[in-house]
Amino acid sequence: MEKVIDENKQGTSLELEQKESNTKKLFIESYGCQMNFSDSEIVASILANEGYNTTQNLEEADLVLVNTCSIRDKAEQTVRKRLEQYNRVKKHNPGMKVGVLGCMAERLKSKFLEEEKIVDMVVGPDAYKDIPNLLKDVDEGREAINVILSKEETYGDIAPVRLNSNGVTAFVSITRGCDNMCTFCVVPFTRGRERSREPQSIMSEIADLWERGFKEITLLGQNVDSYLWYGGGLKKDFVKATEMEKATAVDFAQLLDMVATAYPKMRFRFSTSNPQDMHEEVIHVMAKHHNICKYIHLPVQSGSTRILKEMNRQHTREEYMALVDKIYAIIPEISLSQDMIAGFPTETEQDHQDTLSLMEYANYDFGFMFAYSERPGTMASRKMEDDVPEEVKKRRLQEIVDLQRAIGLKRTQRFLGQTVEVLIEKDSKRSETQWSGRNSQNTVVVFEKQNYKVGDFVLVKITDCTSATLIGEAVGYSEMQS
Template identity: 45%
Template sequence: MLDAAGPGLGHFIREAGRGGAQPGGSIAEGQSEPPSGGAMRGKNVYVETYGCQMNVNDTEVVLSLLGDKGYSPIQDPTIADVILLNTCAIREKPENKIWSRLGEFKKLKAVAKKNKRRGPIVGVLGCMAERLKHKLLDADRLADIVVGPDAYRDMPRLLKIVEGEADGGAVGALNTQLSLDETYADVVPLRPAGAVTAFISIMRGCNNMCSFCIVPFTRGRERSRPTTSILDEIRLLSDTGVKEVTLLGQNVNSYADFATESQRGAPGTTVGDPFSTYAAGFRSVYKPKREGAVQFAELLQRAAEIDPEMRIRFTSPHPKDFSDDVLQVVQQYPNVCKQLHLPAQSGSSDVLDRMKRGYTREAFDALVDKARRLIPGLALSTDIITGFCGESEDEHAATLDLMSRVGFEQAFMFAYSQRDKTHAARHLEDDVPQPVKARRLAEVIQVFRETMFGKNEKEVGRTHLVLVEGEAKKSEEMLTGRTCTMKRVIFPKISVPASQHGCGGEAVPQPGDYVSVDVVSAQSSTLTARPLARTTLREFHSLHGSTVPRRS
């Protein structure tokens, strides 16, 4: 998950329930006329992005589409002609933040009206737009346009509609039509200049219909982007110096492209078992049809082969789609990161059944064991929901046991928040009191922190390959980056040799460089290290036999 804005794009990323960049600031009624300057009036846009990495990529798509119509991104909402909020609807808390932010922008409009000029057009994009639709226009006209995640191509037309409305007679513009085939495959996202990392959307939508989740209703059915367009985008990013790409999808590892010829041929199937493409012991509410398609393992392999010096990550997956061939690609290719996201949601088989997750605790444990057996040094992250409908203390204890047993390196943990339209909202009772949810969440977080700190302590003395991202937030004298296993590392900004072999001149590492480091201390979420040398991914792997060596 990102927690800071990319430079020059005029958009900010804030994690729901976590820290992050604080966009804009509050706008008071008595604020003076905004300063002049910037892009031409009517043609600049300010965007705030909330929620998941897919929303970050969607913002880059929106800025690209608007850029083709002459809109320029800026980072100050007080001089913006268009203000857009790209939203998350997965829980109530992030939605409340959006309502608050819309109220602040209404004050900005009032300031403009007082100064006898037209205020900014305010738009709500993404999942909250798809969920609430006309309610956002009807709520005291806090929004002027409402655009669902499949309707971004229509934004220039919607903006023109609002721009042409008579003052005082505005009714707003809306397009929340979901699509069966929209993937924005032909749109080149507008990314920050000089970016070291990038997101690539490979599929959209979700067919899983977990009982707690609103994503199928806000993102629609699954559809996969053509393989060739994905690989072409990776090549383009490689040519521009990007060193790490993250493949994105609501269920990223269910990718299946029937339009591109598979180089592996039709995968084998087990007669009578429609779920044979899944991990052992996993099922779903739908029967997948993937024979003859380019499936995720093949896409991942072909992506890794484009540039051996470019790291490949992916999120967000479903555990059911971690078939043996996916795990084997992760194991075999050094530039496919040895970190997997396994959203468990609960440690209780009974709760998992009510969640309609399609697996038991035993199946999940077996998948964890297999993944760690095949991929030495593997780091795991997860999602956890506490206080789901009917959750008992014994079922909660099973989740605590899961957290302790697995020892996740990263976890996104939340109390259950009922969402309209979902199976749980329609058929189950949200009967766990809020104080109980809060207490159980605190206990899950405590167990996670204890196990994570123990794992980080074991990193002391190990050598890691770090991709430099830039200066550390708290000190200009330190650099920061991430390991193959997604651990945050800080180390002194000093000159080091150009190779692990000690040859070549010395220089200070720059963003985009790989650096070999020895870990000297560990905090709860950050490792501190001593830089050894600039290196390459292949050189590091040849010397250590892995991108996650056990000891220096």
């Protein structure tokens, strides 16, 4: 699945500004990709209006929610263990309600509520507005479940509460769902078909974030490149749109150009891209605007055309390589990152070697690499035998990781001696005397604090590096500093 999962954020419990009039306590924990963390902000906003303040103390919570992920088996097992812990606490606090949100909720709805009876409420990704009604159902002893997938819901009318925010960077969702039926992926079944959010609601959310001092926005979706607003409805139904709707439609390149033009002192990123949907116009828009970061997460999953076909990836090895060539030609300073799956069903040693050679060709800066694990409900689990032995998967995965580490080091070393623009995000983990931020290419940069502060755009001369981090010295503010 093409969603970046930050292992450092898994299981983060979220806390926001307290409303004095609210008397109930909400404990909400998130697992999975950035979309889940963004969704938790929407849920917190809905429940803040229902009298709930967040808490990071599980024992005092009136309502405990876990926002779940079905992408990897590890995530599901972690959530199950957490549910057991919640229920141990619930024995001492019988008034506490426990609910499962997100992708696992949709996939395991009856199991959680009816068979195992380990939760009070099950809420799918499109049903968060129904949570207040579902809580009433729990209070009145009725089954509380809503996992209906919507053709319209984008939560465009809800201003998310920014949870655990650094006040500098924020995610803004622009699409929901996915139409790419990759055989290894559960997302089309757990998050529904693809629909885009109305552009003006996106612009309004960004305007609010700008007014509040945020400096960088990541436009978020399962597949941002296929963003298409033509008045509402599913992406697949665009063929039925009127001539006027087609003439006034907004695609991703146009949206990206709109936001970058409207806020020239704000930085923009986007995630995630799908190779077959990345049009050349998007690359030209990126090249045109200094404030659009020169970084693309471009998942491929395998370097073998045969395996890509088995995955239903809708592009070949050669087409992907041609896209990489085009990106480097238009934006030579770009950084690319990948998702890679080792040991997909029927993968041979030659297929694996094709993956390694593609990695060398694409010259990725970063990677998110996993051994294949069968996900129930996917086409692969229904029609393919998981026939690559675990020890072979592990060995191939290690070879992929080792190669990415070596390529990544060379890519990081290219910045040595250069001066790069960095947005300061937080204290460095290395030292409390240093700041940490990222350059346009998404590489972490650390440097001595001097008189700079969080949220500043600073020019940093790079003097040293590790495989994933640049080390340098600030030499002044950049032109982005307003």
